[in-house]
Amino acid sequence: MDMSQYLGVFLDEAREHLQNLNDKLMTLEQNAEDPELINSIFRSAHTLKGSSGQMGFQNMMELTHIMENVFDALRHQSIKVSSEMIDVLFEGLDHLEAMADTIEQNGSDVREVSGTIKKLQTLTTDGTPDNDAPSSDQKVTVSTVSEPVNTKAMELTDYEKEFISQAQSQKLHVFETVVNLNKDCVLKAARALMISNALEESGTIIGTRPSTEEIEKEAFDQQLVFLIATESENQEIQNKINQISEIENVTVSPINNLEENSPVVQRQQAQDIGPKKQAQKENEPSKPAAAHPAVTVAKTIRVNLDRIDQLLNLFEELIIDRGRLEKIASDIDNTDLKDTVGTIKRISNQLQETILNLRMEPIEQVFNRFPRMVRNLSKELNKKVNFVINGAETELDRTVIEELGDPLMHMIRNSMDHGIETPEVRKAKGKDPEGTLSLSAYYSGNHVIVEIVDDGAGINKEKVLAKAIEKNVVTKEAAQKLTDKDIYHLLFASGFSTADKISDISGRGVGLDVVESKIHSLSGSVEVDSERDKGSKFTVRLPLTLSIINALLVQCSKEIYAIPINSIAETALRRHIEVMSIHNRNVMQYHGQVVPIINLSDYLSITSAEKNNTNEVDQGSSVVMVNHGDKIVALVADKLLGYQDIVVKPLGNYLKNVSGFSGATILGDGKVALIIDCQAIITTQKKLFLKEQA
Amino acid sequence: MMTNQKETNMKVILFEINSESYGVPVEQVLSIEKVDDITRLPNAASFVKGVMNLRGLIVPIIDVRNRFQMGESVVTKESRIIVVDVEDMKVGLLVDSSKEVLDIESAKIEKAPEIIGGPSANYLNGVAQIGDNELLLLLNLDRVLNQDDVADLLKIEG
Numbered sequence: 001m002d003m004s005q006y007l008g009v010f011l012d013e014a015r016e017h018l019q020n021l022n023d024k025l026m027t028l029e030q031n032a033e034d035p036e037l038i039n040s041i042f043r044s045a046h047t048l049k050g051s052s053g054q055m056g057f058q059n060m061m062e063l064t065h066i067m068e069n070v071f072d073a074l075r076h077q078s079i080k081v082s083s084e085m086i087d088v089l090f091e092g093l094d095h096l097e098a099m100a101d102t103i104e105q106n107g108s109d110v111r112e113v114s115g116t117i118k119k120l121q122t123l124t125t126d127g128t129p130d131n132d133a134p135s136s137d138q139k140v141t142v143s144t145v146s147e148p149v150n151t152k153a154m155e156l157t158d159y160e161k162e163f164i165s166q167a168q169s170q171k172l173h174v175f176e177t178v179v180n181l182n183k184d185c186v187l188k189a190a191r192a193l194m195i196s197n198a199l200e201e202s203g204t205i206i207g208t209r210p211s212t213e214e215i216e217k218e219a220f221d222q223q224l225v226f227l228i229a230t231e232s233e234n235q236e237i238q239n240k241i242n243q244i245s246e247i248e249n250v251t252v253s254p255i256n257n258l259e260e261n262s263p264v265v266q267r268q269q270a271q272d273i274g275p276k277k278q279a280q281k282e283n284e285p286s287k288p289a290a291a292h293p294a295v296t297v298a299k300t301i302r303v304n305l306d307r308i309d310q311l312l313n314l315f316e317e318l319i320i321d322r323g324r325l326e327k328i329a330s331d332i333d334n335t336d337l338k339d340t341v342g343t344i345k346r347i348s349n350q351l352q353e354t355i356l357n358l359r360m361e362p363i364e365q366v367f368n369r370f371p372r373m374v375r376n377l378s379k380e381l382n383k384k385v386n387f388v389i390n391g392a393e394t395e396l397d398r399t400v401i402e403e404l405g406d407p408l409m410h411m412i413r414n415s416m417d418h419g420i421e422t423p424e425v426r427k428a429k430g431k432d433p434e435g436t437l438s439l440s441a442y443y444s445g446n447h448v449i450v451e452i453v454d455d456g457a458g459i460n461k462e463k464v465l466a467k468a469i470e471k472n473v474v475t476k477e478a479a480q481k482l483t484d485k486d487i488y489h490l491l492f493a494s495g496f497s498t499a500d501k502i503s504d505i506s507g508r509g510v511g512l513d514v515v516e517s518k519i520h521s522l523s524g525s526v527e528v529d530s531e532r533d534k535g536s537k538f539t540v541r542l543p544l545t546l547s548i549i550n551a552l553l554v555q556c557s558k559e560i561y562a563i564p565i566n567s568i569a570e571t572a573l574r575r576h577i578e579v580m581s582i583h584n585r586n587v588m589q590y591h592g593q594v595v596p597i598i599n600l601s602d603y604l605s606i607t608s609a610e611k612n613n614t615n616e617v618d619q620g621s622s623v624v625m626v627n628h629g630d631k632i633v634a635l636v637a638d639k640l641l642g643y644q645d646i647v648v649k650p651l652g653n654y655l656k657n658v659s660g661f662s663g664a665t666i667l668g669d670g671k672v673a674l675i676i677d678c679q680a681i682i683t684t685q686k687k688l689f690l691k692e693q694a
Numbered sequence: 695m696m697t698n699q700k701e702t703n704m705k706v707i708l709f710e711i712n713s714e715s716y717g718v719p720v721e722q723v724l725s726i727e728k729v730d731d732i733t734r735l736p737n738a739a740s741f742v743k744g745v746m747n748l749r750g751l752i753v754p755i756i757d758v759r760n761r762f763q764m765g766e767s768v769v770t771k772e773s774r775i776i777v778v779d780v781e782d783m784k785v786g787l788l789v790d791s792s793k794e795v796l797d798i799e800s801a802k803i804e805k806a807p808e809i810i811g812g813p814s815a816n817y818l819n820g821v822a823q824i825g826d827n828e829l830l831l832l833l834n835l836d837r838v839l840n841q842d843d844v845a846d847l848l849k850i851e852g
Contacts, residue, residue, distance in 0.1 A: 317750055559734065604736040649752045651745065654783045654839065658738045664745055664752045672733040672747050 006190055007103075008302070010055050013187070014100050017044040019368060021093055025086060026371045032081035042071040048096075051186035057109040060099045066120045067092045073124045083379075088119045090372065160207045160227060164255060167229035172203070174255045175234055177226040179241060180248040189218045191246060196226065198240050203230025222248065227255070305398075308358050312547060315348075315355050316647040319548060322348055323644065323668035352645075356397070356545050363441045363448070364392035366405045370412055370439060377416045384423050384433055385416065390440035396448050397545045400522050404450075404542070407515040407526075411452050411538050412439065414512065419456030419536055429533060431455070443544075447566070450540040459530040461487050468493065485630065488528035488536075492516040520679060523564075523662060527629050551646045551665070551675065554624065554637035556600045560673045562646055562665055563635070567678035569625040574636060577623055588634055590625060596685055597623070597634045603660075603681065626678040633685055635676075648675060660684075702800045708830065709776060709792035711759050711767075715824070716789070716831045717796065724777040724784065726792055729769050739841075743767075743788055746775070753777060755786040761838060762817065780835045787838075796830070798822050803832065 024041045031037055045068040052060040067089060073079045095116055099109040156164070164174050177199065185191055192215045199205055208215065209225035230237065234252035241250045322344060329341040367389050374387040396404075415437055423433035437454045464487055468474050473493045474482070482490075492512045519526050523543050530536035543549070543566060551562040552571070577588050579597060586597040600606075624635045646665040651658065662677040706717035707726070725748075732744040732755050741760035745752050755775060759767045767773070772791040777784060806818040819832040 320750065606736075649750075651752060652754060652784060654754045654785050654841075655735070655738065655742070655745075657841065658735060658742075660737045661735075664733070666747045666750065666752075670747055671731045672745050672752060674733065674735065674745075 006055065006187060007107075009187060009190060010051055011100060011104055013051060014048055014096075017048045018093060018097055018100065020044045021048075022090075022372060023368065025089055025093070026375065028081060029083065029086050029375075035075070038071060038075050042068065042075055045071055047186060050184050052109075054186050057099070057103060059111060059113070060096060060103075060109045063092060063095060063099075063113050063117065066117055070120055070123050079124065085123055088116065088123060091116050092120060156227075157207070163206045164227070164229070167204075167206070172229045172231060173233070174206070174227065174229050175237060175252045176255050177228055177237060177241070178251045178253075179224045179226070180250075181222045181224065182246040182248050183222055185222070185246040188220070189216055191244070192224055194244050195224065195241055195247075198244060199226055199228050199230075199237070202232045202237060202240065203228045303358075308355075312355055312359070315351065316547065318348060319352070319645060319647050320666045320668075323646075324670070325668075327668035349645075352548060356548070359398050359545070360395040361398045361401050362392060363394045363396055363401060363404075363450070366401055366408060367392045367439060367441070369405070370408070373409065374412065374416065374437065377413065381416060382422055383416065383420050383435060385420055386434050386436045388436065388438040388440075390438065391442045394441040394443060394448055396542065397547075400524075400542055400545075403518060403522055407518045407540070408439070408450065408452070410512060410515045411540075412437070415452055415454040415456065415536070415538070419454035419458075421457050425457075431533075444541075448542045448544060450542065452538040452540075453535065455535040458532040458534055458536050459488050459491070459528070460532070464488070464490055485527065485529065488530055491528060492526065523566075525629055525679065548645055548647055550643055552624065552643050553641040553667075553673065554600070554622075554635075555639040555641055556604060556637050557606050559604070559606065560641065560667065560671070561600070561604070561637075562644075562673050562675045563624060563626065563678065564662070564675065565643065567626045567628065569627045569632060571625070571640060572623045574621040574623050577634075588623075590632060590634070593632065595625070595632045595634055596689075597636060598681065598685065599636045600676075601636075601638075603635075626681070628679045628682045631682045631686070633678075633682055635681070646673075646675070704798050704800055704803075706796045706798055706830070706832070707776065707792065708794050708796050709774065709787075709789040711762075711789050712764055713790075714831060715828060716758075716833050717798075717822075718776070718778060718833050718835055720795060722778045722780055722835055724779050727775040727777060727786070729773045729775055729788070746786060748777060748786070751784065753784055753786045755788050756838075757788045758838070759788075759790075778835055780839055783839060785839055796824065798824070798830070806831070 021041060021044050024037055024044070028034075028037055028041065045064055049061055049064040049068055052064060070079075070085070070089065074081065079085075092113075095111055095113045099111055102111065103109050167174055179195055181188060181191055196205060196208070206227040206229055208227070210220045214220060215224065228237070234254060238250050238252045241247060322341075325341050325344065329337045371387055371389070374385055377383075378385045420435035420437060421429070421431075426433050426435065435454065435456055437452070439450070439452055441448060441450045443449075461484065465474075465479050465482075468487075468490045469476055469479055473490055492515065516526055519540055519542070525541050527539045527541075528536060529539070550565040552565060552568060553560055553562055555561075579586050579588055580594075581587070582594070586599075587594050588597055589595075621636055621638050622640045624637060624640070625632055626635060648663045649665060650663055651661065660677055660680050661674045662680075663675045664672050665675060667673050705720040707720055707723050708715060708717050710716070727746075727748065730746055732746050734744045735742055735754070738744075738754075741757045743755040743757045743760075746755050747753075757767045759765060767788055767790065769788070770790070774789055774792040775786040776789055776792060777786045803820040803822045806821050817834055817837045819834040822830045822832065824830045
C-alpha cells in the first residue's frame with residue numbers, strides 16, 4: 001500500500017505525541033509516582049513506535065522502542081525517576097523531533113543516535129523486564145477489551161430506525177457490520193476511513209458506533225460498528241472489508257425485525273418511497289450529514305495557509321471597494337443605495353471576523369516550548385524555578401504567533417539569568433529558595449497582553465543608569481530626568497548589557513534591543529516594571545490582528561493620514577484646550593500630565609505654502625491624543641474625517657528605511673493614505689527631549 | 695540558430711528623461727502606467743516622489759531625473775511610470791515619456807564611454823546606437839535602486 005498519502009497524518013500525529021511526551025515528562029519529574037501520568041507517556045510512546053514502524057521509519061521506531069522500554073520499566077516501578085533519566089529521555093525526544101523534521105523535509109529519518117540509545121539502555125539494564133515483557137503484558141489488557149462483542153445490543157436512534165425501515169421497504173439489506181481492528185493497528189482513524197469508504201462503495205452507511213466525530217478523534221478502542229443499507233450480500237461485504245489490512249475480524253449480521261418498533265413510520269415512508277431509489281436520493285441531502293461518514297470526516301480539514309492568505313487578500317480588496325462604495329453612496333444620497341451599502345457593510349464585517357478567526361491560533365504553540373527551556377536553564381544556572389503558564393488558550397493572529405517565539409525566549413532567558421537568584425542568595429534574602437517565573441497571556445480590548453513575571457532580584461536602577469551613561473545611551477544630565485520606567489526601559493536600548501559576566505544565556509548585549517524592534521514590527525509594545533528584591537514584570541502588548549485595523553482619518557492641508565485607533569486616547573477640538581509654552585514648545589495639560597503638542601503639518605513637513613493661514617485654522621483644527629505605553633503626545637490636525645476600517649499594506653522593501661509610518665492604506669477614492677506610526681512620533685519626541693536636556 | 699538569435703538580441707523598453715533616450719530590459723519591467731495620484735511620503739529621500747496605488751499594491755515612485763540629480767520632473771500628459779521589479783522590490787520610475795519596445799543586438803551595446811560623464815554615468819550598463827544619431831543609455835537598475843549612498847545621505851539629514 002502506498003503510505004505517502006498518510007505521511008501528513010503521521011507527522012501531525014507524531015508531533016502531537018512528541019508534544020505530549022514533552023509536557024508529561026516535565027510533570028513526571030515532579031510527580032514521579034503518578035501511575036496515570038506514566039501510562040499516558042507509555043501510550044504515546046507506544047503509538048509513536050507503532051506508527052513510525054508502519055510508515056517504515058526504522059530509526060524512529062527503534063529509538064522510540066528503547067524509550068518505551070524505559071517508560072515500561074517506570075510503569076512497573078522497577079526503576080525510579082531521576083533528573084538524569086529525564087535528561088536522557090529529553091535527549092531522545094529531541095532526536096525524535098529532529099527525525100520528524102527531516103522526514104518532513106526529505107522523507108528520511110536517518111540520524112546518529114547511538115550515543116543516546118546507549119544511555120537509554122543503561123537506564124533499564126538493572127532489573128528491567130526484558131523487551132518482550134511489555135508487549136505480552138499488553139496483549140492481556142487488549143484482549144480483554146476486544147472480547148465483549150455485543151452485536152445485537154446496539155441501540156438505534158429514531159433517525160436510524162426510520163432510515164432502516166425505509167431501506168427495507170426498498171428491499172435493501174440492512175447489516176450491522178462489526179469490525180475489530182488489529183490491536184496494534186496505528187492510524188486507527190485512517191483505517192476507519194478506509195473501512196467506511198469500502199462500505200460506501202457497496203451501499204449507504206446509516207450510522208456508526210462510535211460516532212463519526214469520535215472516530216475522527218480516534219476515541220475508540222478496537223471495535224467499530226457500521227450500520228449499512230446495501231444491495232450486496234453479507235458475505236460480499238465481509239470479504240471486502242477483510243481485504244483491508246490490520247483488521248482482526250469482521251462480522252456482518254442482518255437487522256430485520258424493526259417492524260414492532262416502527263410500523264407507522266414504515267407505512268408512511270412506503271408511500272413516498274414507492275417510486276424506488278429516486279425519492280430516497282432526494283431525501284438524503286436534507287438529512288443531517290451524520291449519515292455520511294465519508295462526508296463528515298471532512299468536518300475539520302487541513303487548509304494550505306496560502307489559501308487562507310489568498311482569501312484574506314481578496315477580502316482586503318473587497319474592503320477597499322466597500323470604502324469606495326460607501327463614499328459614492330454618501331455622495332449620491334439615494335436611500336436604496338445607502339441601505340444596500342449598509343447591508344454589505346454589515347455582512348462584510350461578519351465576513352472579516354470569520355476570515356480573521358481562521359488565522360487565529362492559540363498562543364500555546366509558542367508557550368509550550370518554554371517549559372523545557374526553563375528546565376534546562378535552571379540546571380545550567382543552578383537555580384530552582386517554578387515555571388507557571390497561564391492563558392495558553394488565548395488566540396492571536398498566526399503571523400504574530402510565528403514571530404513571537406524569539407522575543408519571548410529572550411525575555412524569559414533574561415529573567416532566568418538576571419532576575420531569579422540562586423537558592424542560596426534567595427535564602428539569605430529570606431525568600432523561598434525556589435523562584436517563580438510566570439508567563440501569562442490574556443485579552444485586553446483589542447490587544448493581547450503577554451506578561452513575564454519573576455520574583456527575583458528586580459532591576460538595579462543605579463546599575464542600569466551607570467551603565468547607560470557609560471555606554472553613551474543617555475547623558476548624565478538627561479539621566480536625572482528619567483522616570484523609573486524610563487530607566488528600566490533602557491534595558492532595551494541597543495548595545496546595552498548590565499551582566500557583569502557574559503554568559504551564553506543572555507547578556508550578550510544583543511538580546512533585548514532585538515526584542516523591542518521585533519515587537520515593534522508586530523505593532524506591539526513592551527514595558528518593564530520592577531521592584532528591588534521583589535521581582536520584575538515585562539509586559540508585551542500585541543494587536544489581535546495586523547492586516548485590517550480601525551483608524552481615524554485626519555486631514556492636514558490637502559493630505560490625508562490614518563492614525564490607528566489603538567494608539568488614540570482621546571480627541572478634542574483645538575479651541576477647547578489650553579496651550580502653554582515651555583522652552584518655546586507648546587504643551588498642554590492632560591489628566592494632570594504635561595504633554596507636548598506636535599503640529600502634524602510640521603511633523604509631516606508640509607510646506608508653509610500649502611499650509612492654510614495659521615491662526616484661523618488653529619481654532620477649527622482638532623487635537624488627537626495618542627499614547628504609547630504611558631507616554632502621550634497631542635497631535636494637531638486640520639480636520640478629523642472619521643473612523644474607518646482600513647487595510648494595512650506594507651510600504652515595501654524599497655522604503656524600509658523610511659521611518660514615521662507603519663504602512664499605507666488605500667482609501668475609497670483609490671488614493672493612498674499613509675498610516676502614522678505613533679510609536680515613532682513618541683520615540684523621536686523623547687529623543688528630542690533628551691537631546692535638549694543634554 | 696534560434697538560441698543564437700536569442701542570445702544576441704535584447705528587448706528593451708525605451709523611455710525619455712530630459713530628452714535623452716534610456717532603456718531597461720523588458721524582463722525587469724512589470725508594466726507601464728499613466729501617472730495617477732501620488733501620495734507624498736514625508737521623511738523619504740527627495741527623489742522619492744511618493745507612493746501610488748497600483749491595483750491594490752503600494753508602489754514607491756522614484757523621480758529618475760531627480761535621482762540623477764538633474765532637477766525635478768514635471769508631470770505632463772506624456773509622463774509615464776515604468777514599474778520595475780528588481781530583487782523583490784517593486785518600484786515605479788517616473789519618466790518624461792515612454793513609447794516603444796526595441797530590439798537591440800547585443801553586439802551594438804558598448805560599455806558606457808567614460809567621456810559621457812554626467813550625473814547618470816554611474817547608473818549605466820552600456821550604450822547602444824539606435825537610428826542615425828541617437829544613443830540609447832541602458833540603465834543599471836540595481837544601481838539606480840541601490841540606496842546605500844542614499845542611506846548615508848539620510849543619516850546626515852536625520
